């Protein structure tokens with residue numbers, strides 16, 4: 470059998486893209502295709518497929534065309550891969566070894582690089598293929614090193630280099646490396662600090678903002694600022710303010726007017742995964758832009774966060790449950806249990822009565838910290854799931870009516886607002902007409918008082934709607950806060966002191982080591 474079924478692999482590289490944008494499209498995908506087709510014809514290969522990717526670096530693994538080609542290789546769809554050069558195939562040394570020297574030969578597939586003369590059928594060619602691969606990898610390493618060092622220099626110069634601005638700021642249209650205040654979002658930020666300093670918890674603040682329909686930063690950036698911003702952590706369906714978002718905002722020094730950059734390393738030349746950098750490597754430049762939060766206010770928020778996490782019981786070792794954990798039988802607060810040997814120290818809890826008065830008064834009720842954590846996390850997730858399903862059922866049963874009326878009121882308010890704006894415009898136009906002598910003073914007064922009357926009516930309607938919705942809103946707010954706290958905790962990977970405080974009133978440990986959790990939130994449906 471003649472093995473002459475060939476596929477072409479095309480990839481636009483960074484250098485090509487530069488050339489093409491300068492008007493020289495000799496390197497374009499179209500021309501690569503022509504070149505490879507020519508070659509195939511001249512060698513009497515039958516072209517059975519074309520795969521292409523526009524990944525520019527040749528290093529990332531998410532090249533759909535490449536992947537497809539490799540899948541098809543397994544299906545015996547072709548015998549030869551033709552590419553412009555080996556580096557089009559991959560610049561990654563690991564790839565070269567894995568595919569060119571292992572997978573493809575095992576499948577009996579040959580690789581040909583038209584321009585660099587690479588041919589896997591040629592055994593003597595192997596050394597030069599490896600050298601090629603290495604050189605290509607060095608090239609990428611150098612390239613990204615250069616980019617990184619020029620990035621760092623700019624960061625040290627106080628230039629903002631992020632793709633997306635911190636919420637509350639936008640890019641200065643005159644200088645894209647400078648931040649200016651975005652008044653709307655900045656007000657939301659100020660409000661978050663105010664709410665926090667007046668005693669609201671982070672989840673609660675989230676619930677307040679969500680209930681008011683304030684867009685979360687991701688959506689705001691996308692829909693209002695028109696940024697092509699995508700937060701990978703955010704589910705597409707997330708529309709409510711999370712505990713984490715509020716937490717981040719309360720701790721972001723950007724709001725003091727300082728730029729903190731180089732917090733994550735995104736320029737690793739081999740993969741796109743972001744790596745958090747240690748604090749020493751952060752590049753901080755002070756007073757690069759206008760502050761949104763006063764330093765005193767920021768400091769207070771920091772202090773408050775520390776005390777709020779500390780105030781119930783001392784924070785020795787892992788104090789997540791301090792002050793919340795009780796013996797189910799004697800109802801006393803439990804004592805910490807320490808390891809006798811080793812550096813582990815605090816390892817769990819046991820009944821204080823048992824510890825201080827002996828087993829004739831209560832049994833040990835001993836529980837290990839790790840077991841406790843796991844059980845609590847499990848229970849929270851379970852509870853969250855129950856609530857969400859219960860919520861769904863209730864929505865079907867009757868709550869729908871409430872949601873519909875909420876929508877109705879919202880629509881009503883929107884209409885009234887529009888009407889009010891229209892009246893304002895009319896008033897302004899009437900005034901202009903009067904100033905331009907198009908209408909008389911009498912006409913002007915008549916028109917304007919008519920508009921004013923109408924506006925008064927509208928204002929009255931507005932407050933009527935508000936008082937009608939107030940009750941419902943408060944209920945909705947409580948409900949949302951409660952749902953939200955659980956939703957947050959569903960996504961939680963590990964327990965935090967704050968989350969535990971926000972969700973749980975107390976935990977009782979039973980004699981058999983099982984636990985009973987008393988949640989702070991009352992199920993409104995129970």
Ligand SMILES: [Zn+2]
Nearest residue numbers: 796799820831
């Ligand atoms: Zn006890």
